Amino acid sequence: MxxxxxxxxxxxxxxxxDRIVDVFEAIAxxxxxxxTVHSWFGLMIRAEGVVIALAALRDxxxxxxxxxxxxxxxxxxxFVPRLYEQIAGPLVYEDPxxxxxxxxxxxxxxxxxxxxxxxxxxxxxxxxxx
Numbered sequence: 001m002x003x004x005x006x007x008x009x010x011x012x013x014x015x016x017x018d019r020i021v022d023v024f025e026a027i028a029x030x031x032x033x034x035x036t037v038h039s040w041f042g043l044m045i046r047a048e049g050v051v052i053a054l055a056a057l058r059d060x061x062x063x064x065x066x067x068x069x070x071x072x073x074x075x076x077x078x079f080v081p082r083l084y085e086q087i088a089g090p091l092v093y094e095d096p097x098x099x100x101x102x103x104x105x106x107x108x109x110x111x112x113x114x115x116x117x118x119x120x121x122x123x124x125x126x127x128x129x130x
Contacts, residue, residue, distance in 0.1 A: 002123060003063065007056030013049030017042040021092075027108065028088075030100040035093045067123045074116025081109040 013020055021042065025032035055063040077084055085105065089096030102108075 002119065002126075003056045007053050010049045010051070010053030010056060014046050014053060015049070017045035017049065020045050024092075028102055028105050030102055035095065035099050037092055038094055041092055064127060067120050070116050071120025071124075074113040074118075074120065077109050077113025078117060079113075081106045081113065084109045 021037055022032070025035075029035065052066065055066045085101050089099050093099050
């Protein structure tokens with residue numbers, strides 16, 4: 001069930017990357033739309049969606065690797081949430097210094113990180129047949 005959900009999420013992300021950026025900004029940034037997003041960022045989001053969809057369809061090594069990476073990334077987000085701002089700012093925006101992050105972003109990043117860790121652990125149990 002998780003694979004199907006991730007596959008659908010990957011397809012959705014690949015089809016409407018600009019909408020994903022809009023949702024990200026509405027949640028993470030004070031004054032969404034005020035900062036200029038890198039022109040290539042939508043393409044990067046689309047590529048990520050394609051990789052996630054393909055990995056979910058295959059349920060092989062690529063999917064296992066992706067879920068392990070998700071768990072590691074989630075642990076980092078959970079324990080060092082401010083690192084997300086330092087990475088996301090230059091990755092997403094042309095002028096990362098001008099970005100004003102939402103005051104509740106740190107708590108949200110921790111929750112997302114914990115969810116990623118749990119997803120990875122549940123999937124690992126499934127793959128090990130437990």
